[in-house]
Amino acid sequence: MQYTDRQERLKERLALDGFEIVWLDELDSTNNLSSELALNGKENIVISEAQTNGLGRLGRSFNSAEGGIYESVAICLDEVFPEGEEPDLGKTLHFPLICALSAMRAVSEAVSESFGTDIIPDIKWPNDLVIKDKKISGILCKAAQCKGHWYIICGIGINVFNDLSKELEDAGRLADLINADDLDAEGQKEFLFELIAKLTGEIIRNIKMGIVEADRLLDEIEEHCITIGKYVEVPERNIKGIARQIGDDGALSIETDEGEFEVITSGDVVIYK
Ligand code: BTN
Numbered sequence: 001m002q003y004t005d006r007q008e009r010l011k012e013r014l015a016l017d018g019f020e021i022v023w024l025d026e027l028d029s030t031n032n033l034s035s036e037l038a039l040n041g042k043e044n045i046v047i048s049e050a051q052t053n054g055l056g057r058l059g060r061s062f063n064s065a066e067g068g069i070y071e072s073v074a075i076c077l078d079e080v081f082p083e084g085e086e087p088d089l090g091k092t093l094h095f096p097l098i099c100a101l102s103a104m105r106a107v108s109e110a111v112s113e114s115f116g117t118d119i120i121p122d123i124k125w126p127n128d129l130v131i132k133d134k135k136i137s138g139i140l141c142k143a144a145q146c147k148g149h150w151y152i153i154c155g156i157g158i159n160v161f162n163d164l165s166k167e168l169e170d171a172g173r174l175a176d177l178i179n180a181d182d183l184d185a186e187g188q189k190e191f192l193f194e195l196i197a198k199l200t201g202e203i204i205r206n207i208k209m210g211i212v213e214a215d216r217l218l219d220e221i222e223e224h225c226i227t228i229g230k231y232v233e234v235p236e237r238n239i240k241g242i243a244r245q246i247g248d249d250g251a252l253s254i255e256t257d258e259g260e261f262e263v264i265t266s267g268d269v270v271i272y273k
Helices: 003-014 030-039 095-115 185-208 214-224
Strands: 020-024 044-048 069-076 122-124 128-131 134-146 149-158 231-234 239-246 252-256 261-264 270-272
Touching: 003 020, 003 044, 003 185, 020 030, 030 044, 030 069, 030 134, 030 149, 069 185, 095 122, 095 128, 095 134, 095 149, 095 185, 095 214, 122 214, 149 185, 214 239, 239 261
Parallel strands: 020 044
Antiparallel strands: 044 069, 069 149, 122 128, 128 134, 134 149, 231 239, 231 270, 239 252, 252 261
16 A cells, blocks of 8 residues: 555545544654644644654553554544533543543454454553453553644554564564464555554544543443452552542542552552452
């Protein structure tokens, strides 16, 4: 697929008004370019076949070799809030989880359609996707403001056919989990295109409904969240206990060994079996 082909094809497939679509061979980080375009007042979708400086949560880097999906979608929050209501970023804290739910749906649909395999990734709080305990996807969301309009930039990476460095012990590739390595280069590109198209459609639809349909989306997230009901540890805060539920703001509520409830809004959570 040529550079303009894949970009034009996605434009046609998604039939979205107003979104600028950029699809490149290589970029430092799709989150950076997407934020820049949002700062110029444009909703946008940025995809790169590889990243030279993929950004991860908590200041980490994200392995971004060719063969994976690296995408950022910038969505203006004006329409996300009910008419007349001012965008309030405090109410969008569950949006990274909505992105995880979108990725979960996109992966299971694309795999089922292309390979006839039923696979439903789990959501690991705060916003990773895991299959058989291996992380296959990470999400990094940020906000940007342009002339009084707030944008949310949803950055998502999915390990599909890309090589993973050896030190990434907890990471996995979708291809290994669905035996898709037999595909030739063209077949791989087709599968990536399908997955990107589904992922982008899901993210935009769900984020746009993310305030008015928050309860329904959060129920579905909780249903698929592997963290809930497990004994967990939050090393940074020295908290251990059973993860009980996800709040309206996406925060995780943990019942500690002492029977108290602690609420955490960010950070790493270790799940014990
Ligand atoms: C994490 O698991 O730490 C979050 C990783 C987020 C990676 C994606 S890839 C597309 C977008 N661009 C980036 O630089 N990062 C996000």
